[in-house]
Amino acid sequence: MERAIVGFHRDEMGDWVAELDCHHDQHVRNKPPFIVRPWVESAAGRNEHLASKLQCVRCDRLELPEHLAPYKKTPEFTEETIPKGLLSQHATKKGVWGRISVTAGKLNYCVEIPERRTIEIDKGQHSNIVPEMIHFVEPVGKVRFSIEFYSNQDSAE
Numbered sequence: 164m165e166r167a168i169v170g171f172h173r174d175e176m177g178d179w180v181a182e183l184d185c186h187h188d189q190h191v192r193n194k195p196p197f198i199v200r201p202w203v204e205s206a207a208g209r210n211e212h213l214a215s216k217l218q219c220v221r222c223d224r225l226e227l228p229e230h231l232a233p234y235k236k237t238p239e240f241t242e243e244t245i246p247k248g249l250l251s252q253h254a255t256k257k258g259v260w261g262r263i264s265v266t267a268g269k270l271n272y273c274v275e276i277p278e279r280r281t282i283e284i285d286k287g288q289h290s291n292i293v294p295e296m297i298h299f300v301e302p303v304g305k306v307r308f309s310i311e312f313y314s315n316q317d318s319a320e
Contacts, residue, residue, distance in 0.1 A: 164223055164276060164296065165216040171209045179203045181212075184257060185294055186228040186315065187221045223276055225291045227260055231313040239266065239309045242302035254295050260313040261292030268306035274298045284308070 170182040174190070181191045193200040202208030221228075240246070252275075255261055263272055265284045272282045272290050275297040282290050283303070292298060292310070300308075 164219055164293065166219040166222060167214050167216055168212055170213070171203075179209070181217060183217060183219055185219055185222050186231055186258060186260070187219050187226070189217055189219065191217075222293045222296070225274075225293055227262065227291045227313065231260060231315065233311045233313050236311045237309050239307050242268075242304070242306050245300065245302060249300050252297050252299050254297050255292055255312070257294055258314055259294050262289050262311045262313065263292065263300070263308055264289040264311065265306060265308045269303035270306050270308050271301040271303055272298065273301065 164185075166183040166185045166187070168181045169184050171191070172180055172182065172188075174180050179191050179193075180188045182188055191200055191203045192198050193203050202212055240249075263270065263284060265286055265288055267286050269286070270284045272284055274280050274282070274293075276293075284290050
């Protein structure tokens, strides 16, 4: 999934790291002939690449960034109380992650990354919801689940 660069910092080895709008980081080294990014060596070059897109494989793997904090949790839903909005295609806002946790039964979590993929979440398991990724849920018989939302403390609602 493509993500916008929102900032840069250096890692402990002095290599440049792009900060993405999904809250993941990605190295943007200039190591010719394999990786050619001379723009990363200057402040002007980095500034010109703010808002540029990079492929975020960690979003593709549904990996929740470690430094995010939970800020809201839904009540527990059942197959009978699932809000209609969760049953149809929708997405979270930019920068907002979610975690679906199933406490009883099974739930299908369907995502578009870029093609449809269905993840079956069993009792005691969870799956992450990536910001702005189209998704929906389908109960598999009787089910109980809740969703917890994560973001940076500064951007949490």
